[in-house]
Amino acid sequence: MLFCPNMKLIMVAQFADGSKRMDMVHVRCKQWSCPYCAPANARTWKDYILKRLSREDFSGKSWVFVTITAHEDSHKISPQATLRNLQRGWGKLYHRLKTFNGGKAFDYIRVFEKHENGKYGGYHMHLIMSIGDAFALKKDEFAQVLEREKTARKQGKRPRKRLKREKHPARWIKDACRACRMGYEADMKQIGSVTTKVASYMTKYISKQLEILEFPPRMRRIQASVRFGSPKRRKTGNARHWMPRSAIYKTDLEDYDLIFDMTRKHVISEDDFPDGVLWYPKELK
Ligand SMILES: [Zn+2]
Incomplete structure (x- = not known):
């Protein structure tokens, strides 16, 4: 084509x-349901992601990958309902994750993917988020808590009541997804900061199942934080005037x-x- x-x-x-x-x-x-435009969109996004991640302001960041499913009730309604559920849920989850990240805004890329499970099938989303440092820190803190508790128990002390509230960061995110009325976080990985590796986590999903993707028009299949940005439209500001013909x-x-x-x-x-x-x-x- x-x-x-x-x-x-x-x-x-x-x-x-x-x-x-x-x-x-x-x-x-430019629709994701178009057999020509879907691969073209995918190429544009892949190039952009790789280029953007290599730039100075992003190159040192540490990332976490996560897959989040829609709430089971939305699956009983329609695929569109699962999309709405995820969009709404992500808005809420973002704020919780910002707190997780020490109150600092973080960057992300999000891609929707369709699956055929359940009566109608539905969408889930894959995300990479630049909260890797906070995640690693909390993982360390949690390990220390467990270690202290083990030592205390060896010394015959009673377990602390507060221990139940301490969470591994992966557990924390899982619970946060649920609290934001989405399904469960289904997969999570710390992916570090190697640019090509970080990019590959997104690009493999971006190119998947393009031919069969039914995606509603006027909805963004891929979205990124404002600072990360998106591929620009063709530059027309260079003294050239484009005319339809x-x-x-x-x-x-x-x-x-x-x-x-x-x-x-x-x-x-x-x-x-x-x-x-x-x-x-x-x-x-
Ligand atoms: Zn097209």
Whole structure:
């Protein structure tokens, strides 16, 4: 598939310096349910994640990976209900995790994935979150508490009443998911700070099951913290003015020295106008 089947439109730009060159791009629908756009979206996000994680402000951070399921009641309603449940739950969970992180805002990338369990199937979400340092610290603290308790017991002291309130950080997050009315946290890993490893945790889910993904339009399948950002749209602020157009015509070849299809990385020539076809790309009409 060479371009998006849902958008039969191209955009063209000429150069302000008066050179006789024209660039064109295929407009795409960008929906995750589109067989062309889903892999294109995935590629864009993968490139962005890797690039962003390697930049200075992110390179030292330590990350935790977690998979969270929707509340079992939402599975009885519809797949959309599981999405709503997760979205709402994540808003609440974020604030709890901020407290967990010593009151400091943290960064995250979240991706929704569909599964076929249950009557209707539903969504779950995978996240990486830059709370690795807080997680490691709490894990150490918890180990120390257990150690102290063991020593105390050996010395014949009674167990402390407060011990029940002490939690391993993984347990803490599991309980927090539940308290935010979601399902259970299903999987959790400390992934450290090696950029390629951190990125791989997200990119493997981003490319999974693209062909069969039914995803509601106007909903973001992938979302990241504001500071992490998202892939930018094509830059149009470079003195070039992009205009919609229905096609490139054979007569355009006479008016321009160079016509370039940026989507296909292809210089348009006479060969693109076989007998009887006077527009490019011929699939457009
Ligand atoms: Zn599309």
